[in-house]
Amino acid sequence: MKNRKKSLAEFFADRWALFFLVAEIVFFAIVSRGFLTPRGIQIIFFFGTSVFLLSVGETFVIITGGIDLSVGFVMGFASIVAAKLIVVFTESGMAPAAAILVGMVLTFIISLLPGLINGSLVAFLKVPPFIATFSMIGISHGVSELLIEGVPAKNLPHLANVIGNGHLFYYARGKGMSIFSRPELERGEHVLELLPNIVIITFILIAVFSFILKRTRYGQHTYAIGGNVDAALRSGINVKRHLVTVYMVSSFFAGAAGVIYMLQYVTGKADAGAALLLDGIAAVVIGGASLYGGKGTIWRTILGALIIATLETGLRIRGVPTFDKYILVGVILIGAVLVDQIIPERVEEE
Amino acid sequence: MSKSKQEPVVLSEYEARKTAVVLARNWAALFLLFLIVVFSFSGGAGFFSATNLQNVLHLSTTFLILAAAQTFVIISGGIDLSIGFVMGLSSVSAAKIMQILHAGDNPVGMTILIGMFVGLVVAVPPGLVSGILIAKYKVPPFIATLGMWGITNGITLHICEGFPVGFLPQLVTKIGNGFLFFILPGKESWMLIRPDGLSGEEIRSLTRIIPSSTIFVVVLLLILWHILHNTKFGQHNYAIGGNEDAALRSGIHVRRHLIIVYTLSSFLAGIAGVFNVFQTGIGNFTPFTAMYELYAVAAVVIGGASLSGGSGRIFGSVIGVMLIATLENGLSISGVAPFYRFIAVGLILILAVTIDQLFPKLISRRAAA
Amino acid sequence: MGFLLEARNVTKTFGGLTAVDNVSIGVKSGEVLAIVGDNGAGKSTLIKMISGVYSPDAGSFYFDDKQVKIEHPRDSLGLGIETIYQDLALAENLNVYSNIFLGREQTKRLLGLIEVLDHSYMYSESRKILERLDIKIPALKSKISTLSGGQRQAVAISRSIYWNARVLIMDEPTAALGIAEQRKVLDLVRSLKQHGIGVIIISHQMHDVFSVADRIVVMRRGQKVADTKRDETNTDEIVKYIVGAETVVT
Ligand SMILES: Nc1ncnc2c1ncn2[C@@H]1O[C@H](COP(=O)(O)OP(=O)(O)O)[C@@H](O)[C@H]1O
Ligand SMILES: [Mg+2]
Numbered sequence: 001m002k003n004r005k006k007s008l009a010e011f012f013a014d015r016w017a018l019f020f021l022v023a024e025i026v027f028f029a030i031v032s033r034g035f036l037t038p039r040g041i042q043i044i045f046f047f048g049t050s051v052f053l054l055s056v057g058e059t060f061v062i063i064t065g066g067i068d069l070s071v072g073f074v075m076g077f078a079s080i081v082a083a084k085l086i087v088v089f090t091e092s093g094m095a096p097a098a099a100i101l102v103g104m105v106l107t108f109i110i111s112l113l114p115g116l117i118n119g120s121l122v123a124f125l126k127v128p129p130f131i132a133t134f135s136m137i138g139i140s141h142g143v144s145e146l147l148i149e150g151v152p153a154k155n156l157p158h159l160a161n162v163i164g165n166g167h168l169f170y171y172a173r174g175k176g177m178s179i180f181s182r183p184e185l186e187r188g189e190h191v192l193e194l195l196p197n198i199v200i201i202t203f204i205l206i207a208v209f210s211f212i213l214k215r216t217r218y219g220q221h222t223y224a225i226g227g228n229v230d231a232a233l234r235s236g237i238n239v240k241r242h243l244v245t246v247y248m249v250s251s252f253f254a255g256a257a258g259v260i261y262m263l264q265y266v267t268g269k270a271d272a273g274a275a276l277l278l279d280g281i282a283a284v285v286i287g288g289a290s291l292y293g294g295k296g297t298i299w300r301t302i303l304g305a306l307i308i309a310t311l312e313t314g315l316r317i318r319g320v321p322t323f324d325k326y327i328l329v330g331v332i333l334i335g336a337v338l339v340d341q342i343i344p345e346r347v348e349e350e
Numbered sequence: 351m352s353k354s355k356q357e358p359v360v361l362s363e364y365e366a367r368k369t370a371v372v373l374a375r376n377w378a379a380l381f382l383l384f385l386i387v388v389f390s391f392s393g394g395a396g397f398f399s400a401t402n403l404q405n406v407l408h409l410s411t412t413f414l415i416l417a418a419a420q421t422f423v424i425i426s427g428g429i430d431l432s433i434g435f436v437m438g439l440s441s442v443s444a445a446k447i448m449q450i451l452h453a454g455d456n457p458v459g460m461t462i463l464i465g466m467f468v469g470l471v472v473a474v475p476p477g478l479v480s481g482i483l484i485a486k487y488k489v490p491p492f493i494a495t496l497g498m499w500g501i502t503n504g505i506t507l508h509i510c511e512g513f514p515v516g517f518l519p520q521l522v523t524k525i526g527n528g529f530l531f532f533i534l535p536g537k538e539s540w541m542l543i544r545p546d547g548l549s550g551e552e553i554r555s556l557t558r559i560i561p562s563s564t565i566f567v568v569v570l571l572l573i574l575w576h577i578l579h580n581t582k583f584g585q586h587n588y589a590i591g592g593n594e595d596a597a598l599r600s601g602i603h604v605r606r607h608l609i610i611v612y613t614l615s616s617f618l619a620g621i622a623g624v625f626n627v628f629q630t631g632i633g634n635f636t637p638f639t640a641m642y643e644l645y646a647v648a649a650v651v652i653g654g655a656s657l658s659g660g661s662g663r664i665f666g667s668v669i670g671v672m673l674i675a676t677l678e679n680g681l682s683i684s685g686v687a688p689f690y691r692f693i694a695v696g697l698i699l700i701l702a703v704t705i706d707q708l709f710p711k712l713i714s715r716r717a718a719a
Numbered sequence: 720m721g722f723l724l725e726a727r728n729v730t731k732t733f734g735g736l737t738a739v740d741n742v743s744i745g746v747k748s749g750e751v752l753a754i755v756g757d758n759g760a761g762k763s764t765l766i767k768m769i770s771g772v773y774s775p776d777a778g779s780f781y782f783d784d785k786q787v788k789i790e791h792p793r794d795s796l797g798l799g800i801e802t803i804y805q806d807l808a809l810a811e812n813l814n815v816y817s818n819i820f821l822g823r824e825q826t827k828r829l830l831g832l833i834e835v836l837d838h839s840y841m842y843s844e845s846r847k848i849l850e851r852l853d854i855k856i857p858a859l860k861s862k863i864s865t866l867s868g869g870q871r872q873a874v875a876i877s878r879s880i881y882w883n884a885r886v887l888i889m890d891e892p893t894a895a896l897g898i899a900e901q902r903k904v905l906d907l908v909r910s911l912k913q914h915g916i917g918v919i920i921i922s923h924q925m926h927d928v929f930s931v932a933d934r935i936v937v938m939r940r941g942q943k944v945a946d947t948k949r950d951e952t953n954t955d956e957i958v959k960y961i962v963g964a965e966t967v968v969t
Contacts, residue, residue, distance in 0.1 A: 069644070121700060125704050128703065130647070131647075131651055131657065131699060131700070131703050132703075134644050134647070134696075134699065135699045135700045137641070137692075137696070138695045138697075139696040141639075141689075141692045142689045142693035142696070145688070146687070215829075216834060216835055220813075220821075220824055220836060223810070223812060227810035227811055227812035228810045230804075230808050231807075231808040231821065234772060234792045234804065235792070235796075236792050236793040236823070237822045271638070274639045275638045278496060281496060282497075282500075285493055291490050291492055291493065292490070294812035295812060321508070321512075323503075323505075323507035327504030328504075330501035330503075331497065331501060333496065333497040334483060334489060334493065334497035337489045337493050337494075338483075
């Protein structure tokens with residue numbers, strides 16, 4: 001009897017983030033009309049893409065016991081690089097689709113560079129991750145501004161907008177289902193839009209890396225390094241090389257967030273991700289990862305990111321100033337750590 | 351026989367090593383001197399003039415205060431990410447009160463004093479809460495203060511609704527931008543506050559000596575230096591940062607101490623915020639791109655502190671601040687585009703930590719050889 | 720000389736401190752070599768060089784009488800030198816079988832393409848090795864952080880044995896254990912010896928040392944001050960070497 005009580009409390013403590021998310025959704029569903037509709041739910045994901053991507057990359061770093069402060073500005077940097085490349089390619093006569101594809105791929109590759117530098121500083125020169133990645137903020141911010149000389153990148157092909165704000169499926173009564181292309185509408189007709197393109201891209205990337213973390217040797221070594229660096233080292237894991245690649249994963253995701261941002265807002269901006277420092281790290285910690293390393297999963301990080309994205313969209317639909325979001329994320333962040341620390345203790349005492 | 355012959359050699363090698371260590375320890379100060387020399391050439395009189403140097407000092411005031419706050423926290427083995435936004439909260443709160451009182455035609459002195467008071471008071475709870483979370487509930491400092499980062503930022507934006515708070519008494523900026531002496535050569539001189547009713551020509555020829563802000567911040571830093579170096583509290587701060595368990599076992603009230611440290615840090619950020627009102631004449635919320643708290647960490651680390659706690663000096667942090675400030679000012683006077691400054695600061699920071707990391711190795715290698 | 724593993728004239732300094740000063744040791748196959756010495760004598764540093772955690776400032780290593788390079792833990796693991804450290808070096812956030820396979824995880828191919836961890840293989844292999852060593856750990860899927868000191872020790876030992884160690888190094892293997900667990904570890908050492916494994920064991924317990932060791936090396940302030948067969952010495956003499964009453968090298 002007593003035992004069951006304990007395990008029940010543990011059960012809830014373990015899954016509080018999930019229950020919190022459900023409670024949050026119920027709350028907003030009651031107070032704001034239009035929240036719990038296909039459209040409302042897709043908006044959560046649509047505007048949440050940056051947080052999802054940044055926090056998933058950050059999860060890898062945090063599991064190793066590090067931190068990457070630079071993701072927001074690497075995201076801005078990547079949004080500019082992508083925009084610039086695509087503009088240059090289209091101006092040189094490339095077809096928009098090809099320009100966008102090549103520009104995106106190149107940006108993904110370029111965005112590995114900040115991570116390579118961060119990781120090398122951390123692994124080889126033993127610079128604390130906090131300092132190495134803060135320096136990278138300055139460097140990526142500076143380089144971004146240099147690239148655009150103060151004005152947001154513009155003149156992107158219209159196709160970028162179509163991809164960034166389009167959906168995979170459209171369904172209009174009487175016109176049937178169409179893929180990628182929005183049907184022509186007459187007055188008063190409604191179209192049901194399903195699966196925003198950028199959300200699909202985001203979750204494909206996340207699924208791949210979630211698999212890597214969970215199922216492969218690479219993932220196992222990531223946990224081992226965060227759990228006990230000495231153990232990892234002595235069992236022959238190439239810790240330094242591994243750390244470098246982990247920071248590259250993080251900046252790759254920041255790069256992806258930048259590319260998605262470019263598609264979504266059809267521009268590149270140096271400070272595109274400046275406000276996301278809190279959100280990106282908070283999502284990981286709300287998801288139960290420890291800053292001391294060794295703990296955390298992608299699925300839980302997504303849960304944390306969803307809590308934040310739902311909050312943001314819910315408040316936005318209600319027309320509440322977004323200032324409140326910062327307060328609430330701060331409170332949830334601290335609450336998350338308190339729950340993780342206090343509740344298990346209490347359970348043991350009983 | 352052979353031993354006595356060897357002795358002087360060993361000694362001089364030891365001396366050389368010691369000199370090298372001293373140089374490495376103070377590389378930031380040396381680098382600062384180097385920068386000043388370089389900018390004196392590249393920026394000319396524009397950089398190396400009393401006016402500009404006083405200007406650099408004046409504009410560094412808030413940065414100096416924030417770095418001093420961060421120094422206390424970092425020595426204790428923590429980090430305070432909230433100070434940038436606490437500063438914004440204080441700035442906006444103080445200005446808002448002054449604005450309201452000023453609009454109600456209250457006496458200027460009272461208006462300013464109450465505004466100041468409120469600005470300082472609102473800075474206490476964030477630090478107190480972070481401190482309690484960290485000390486009592488074992489929330490990692492990074493998380494507790496990052497949470498407070500969001501909370502104070504949100505509250506600040508609520509108060510000012512996303513706009514700077516203006517329409518304050520004129521006296522505010524006169525105090526904030528005062529100098530110890532204003533001298534109209536050959537005619538008259540004033541102290542602290544620039545007199546009204548001077549002609550444009552007179553204002554241009556007015557010689558200003560020592561910003562009041564500098565006197566203020568020097569006094570504040572001396573007090574903080576005294577606390578850190580000459581008091582039990584300061585000693586405990588190093589002890590806790592060095593080895594928290596040992597500190598606890600030797601009877602230090604670690605919890606209470608940490609709560610005080612984070613409250614002090616936050617309160618100092620409040621002082622910086624109130625000062626910010628005096629300097630600019632408006633209440634400024636902190637934008638995301640400002641990253642004051644991160645720059646403060648950078649300055650402290652450049653100044654020789656370790657993020658793992660137990661080491662750091664107020665004077666070192668001051669050097670760190672002046673290094674970054676001089677770099678930014680010198681580059682801008684030398685006509686370098688602002689973007690390069692971000693990059694330069696990033697590189698200097700990496701350099702700073704790398705020097706600290708490499709140096710023990712240099713020493714041990716030589717000892718082994 | 721017939722040593723399986725030999726370290727010749729190795730030296731290691733930390734800053735100004737010489738932790739290990741020009742020390743040579745060797746172990747034959749099927750032999751148990753005990754290293755004893757006061758705290759800070761340099762025992763752990765010496766074996767960390769052999770296992771590749773620290774690289775020596777001077778000196779060389781021989782395996783099967785051939786000179787070998789040991790610059791990284793991978794090198795010594797590759798030679799078949801397994802080490803159980805004083806601090807055990809287990810990843811507490813991972814489960815038992817993941818630790819046994821740490822760094823050498825078994826993988827399989829998914830759809831013939833993608834390499835993924837083969838959990839069921841690692842689980843059943845770990846089960847086998849634990850049974851062979853007669854070690855009882857209830858749940859192989861539980862994290863190390865939930866195990867007792869003795870259980871952790873057992874995991875560390877199983878890990879080494881599983882990988883067919885030719886030399887097993889143990890740094891104070893019984894320090895954290897209860898009496899029954901200590902006895903089991905010593906039994907284990909004797910059975911390893913039967914299998915022709917060379918064992919180097921660091922211990923403070925004279926009783927343990929004399930009950931399992933064939934040869935005893937005494938370290939003092941970074942130097943080797945004695946190297947003698949167990950049958951040619953006694954506890955009193957070893958203690959004298961440890962505290963520095965005499966200096967004899969045979
Ligand atoms: N990583 C290290 N850095 C600096 N000094 C060390 C390090 N490891 C060991 N030492 C020093 O080397 C000496 C020998 O230590 P150790 O080999 O651990 O001794 P033992 O295992 O015999 O007790 C001690 O004085 C210890 O403080
Ligand atoms: Mg030892």
